[in-house]
Amino acid sequence: MYQSLLTRRYLTSKLMPLLAALAVMLCSAMVLITWSIMGGFLVKFLDVGRNTDGDVIISWPTAGFAHYEELITMLEKDPMVQAAAPCIESWGMLALPDDRLVVVKIRGIDGRYASVSGFRDSLWWRPIDEPLPKDAERLDPRLTNHRLFEQTLADGLALKKKDPETGRLEPAVILGIEAAGFSRRMEAGYYEIPPTSILARPSKGDMESGRRLSPFICDHSVVINVLPLTSGGRDIKVASRKLPVANEFRTGVFEADQKSVLMDLGELQRMLKLDRGEALGVRGSNPYELGAENGREQAARREVVGAAEARVTNIFVKGKGGAEGDINALRDRCESVYRQFEARFKGQVPTPDAMERAKGIGTWEQNYAMFIGAVKKEIAMVLGLLMFISFVAVFLVLAIFWAMVSEKTKDVGILRAIGASRAGIAWLWLRYGMALGVVGTILGLAASFLIVRNINPIHEWLGRAFGVVIWDPRVYYFTELPNQVETHKAAIVAAGGLVFSVLGALIPALRAATYDPVKSLRFE
C-alpha cells in the first residue's frame, strides 16, 4: 500500500523520473513509428499484390500458351476456384501527347480481370458521392460531373471507347494515374484536373450536361509500342497503335501507377502476334535446305503449316474464401488441373515439368517472394537495431534510478525503521520503475499514434517548410506513407517499454533493499 502511495508522490514531485519516462516514451515512439510505417509499407504492398494478380498465377512469359480458354473453363469447374482470367504481360513504350516516351509494363486484360482482382476499385475516374477523408472542401472533381464519370467508369471496365467520329467502340487503354501526368495529386488525396480542362472550373450548365469544352484526361490518346517476339525469341517488327485513354487506375504503389498500362486483351494479342492466326513452320523433318541460287545449305523456308491458337502469358486465378482461403492448396489444385489440361493438349502447351522448372504456377506471394522477403528482413534488421538502441533506455533508467535511490536513502531508512521489509523496499522501486514505464509507454504510444496517423500531412509540411522530401514515391513505391498503428504492435512495444523500465529499476531497487537502516537514517 505504502509503495503505491509513495510511487504516486515520487512521480509527481520530481523532475528526474519524468526524464526517465521521457526516455522510455521516445524509445517506444521510435520503435512503434518505424515498425508501423515499415510494416504498413509491407501490408500495403501485400494488399496491392493480392488485388492485382489474383491468388494464383499460371504464367508462361513472352511466348504464352494456347488453349487458355479451355484451361480457364477447367479451372472454373473446380470447387476451389471462384474465377479465372486471361492476361498478357509485356513491356512496351508509351508515347504521350507531349512526345515523352515512357517504358511501361503493359497488361492486356478483358472484362474477366475484374473478377479476379481489385481492378474495378482501382479505376480512378468514377463518380463518387462522398469526398476523400482529407478533402474537407470537396474539391475532388469526381464529386461533380457524375454523368461524365459514369461514362469513364463504363469505358474503363470495358476497356473500350466510342469513337466520336464513327460511333464505333474502339479498344482503349487505361493508364496508371502517375504515368502520363495528366492530373496532379493534391495533399487532400484527390487528383486535380489541369486548368486547361473545362472540368477544372465547370459552369453549372457544363456540370449538368457533362459537356466538355477542352480536352479532359480521358480525351487524350496515346501510342503504345510493343515488340512481338517469335516463340524462339526473335523479334518480328515493332507494333504501334494509337489508342484512346478510357480511364486511369491507381493502386497506391507508385511503381505500378507510374509504369503500368492496361489495355484490351484482344488488341494486345493482335499487336504481339499472339492472336489466332496461321502457324508458320517447316514442312518435313529437316530444318535445313539447299539454297536455290547458290546451292548452299540454309535454314528451311517457313511456310503456313496450320492454324495457331491465340495465346496469353498469364492466367490469374481467384480462389473461394477470399483473403482467408488457403492459397497454397489452391495452387496445388491449379497444378493438378494444369496436368489434366496438358494431357488434353499434349505437345501444344508447356509440360508440367517445364512449368515447374520455370515456376510457372505460383501464388501471388511466391511471385513477390524475393521482394517480400527482402522487406521483411529489412524490417527485422531495422527493428533489431532500434531495439538495441532502445536498450540504452535501460541504462538511462538505471542511472536516473540510481541517483534517485541515493537521494532517497533516508526515506529507505525511515521505512525500514517502521517495519518495511527489504522485499517491500525493492518492490517500491520496482513498482516505481514500472509506473515510469507505464507513463513513458502510454505517452510513447500516444505520440506514435498521433505521428503515424498524421504522417502524410507532417511529411507534406516538412516538404513545404524545409524542402525536405524524406519519402520520395519514386523510391518507396507508395504515393502515401502508411498511417496505421496495429494493436498487436502497440501491445508488444508497450510490453517492451515496461520490461526495459523494470530492468533499469532492478539494480537500484536491489541496492535500496540492501541499505543498512541505521546508516540510511544518518544519511545527509
Next chain:
Amino acid sequence: MPVPTLTNPVRVQSPSTSPATDPILSARNVFKTYRLDRVEVPVLKGASIEVPAGAWVAILGASGSGKSTLMHLLGGLDRPDRDKGEVHFDGRMLSSMSASELDRYRNVSVGFVFQFYHLLPELSVIENALIPAMVLHGRLGFSRRRAELTAHADALLKSFGLGHRLTHRPAQLSGGERQRVAIARALVNDPPVLLADEPTGNLDRHTGEAILDLITRHRAETGRTLVMVTHDPEVAGRADRIVRLEDGRVAG
C-alpha cells in the same frame, strides 16, 4: 497488564504511572563495533539494560557514549556484534528472529521517534502517520480498514493538536509540529514500547518542554513503556529510571 506479543500485539490499556517490574525489553552485555574504513570503532562495550513493562527509562549520556546505538539495538534496527550480547523483547531474543519477524517487531512492537523527526517529505501529515499501518496491513487489509485506521490516526493527530494540519506537508510545519507527527506515527500501530532518540534535541526549550509534556501525558493515559535517549539530565529527570551510559558501558 496484558503483554503484547510479536504476532498479536495488544494495545496498552491500563494507565500506569509507576514502573512495573517485569522487563519487557532488555539488553545483556551487548557490544557493538562500527568499522570506519579500516578502523574499528567500538561503541558499546558490554552495556546492559532492563526496561520493565510500563516504565519510562531514560538513557542518559554524552555525545558518543553509545546511547543511540543502544536504542537501535533495542529497536531491532541493528544487531549486536556476533555472539557479543543479547537483546530480548518479551522473553524472545531478537537475534533469533527471522528478517520478517524483525520487520514485524519494528512495525508493531516498537515505535521510533527520532531527533530529526524523519518524516517522508512527499507525504502529508495524515499519510506520514498512517505509513506504519499501511506497512502492517498491506494493500488489501489497509483498503478494507482504511476508514477505521484513518480515524485512529486522525484522532491521534488531533489529540496532539494537529487537527488543522492533516493535509499539510512536513515542510509546512514547525519543528514541534513535525515531532508531534513523528510521535503519532510511532504510536499509530499501538506498539507496547516507544523508543525516543533525543526527541527534544532539535527543538528550542519551550517547544521541547511541550513535546515532553505531550509524551508524559500520553504515557500517563496509556501506561506505555518508554525508552528515551537524551543527553539532558533535566529531560532524563522526568523518567522513572535513568540509565547512565559512559564510554559504551552502563555507569549506573
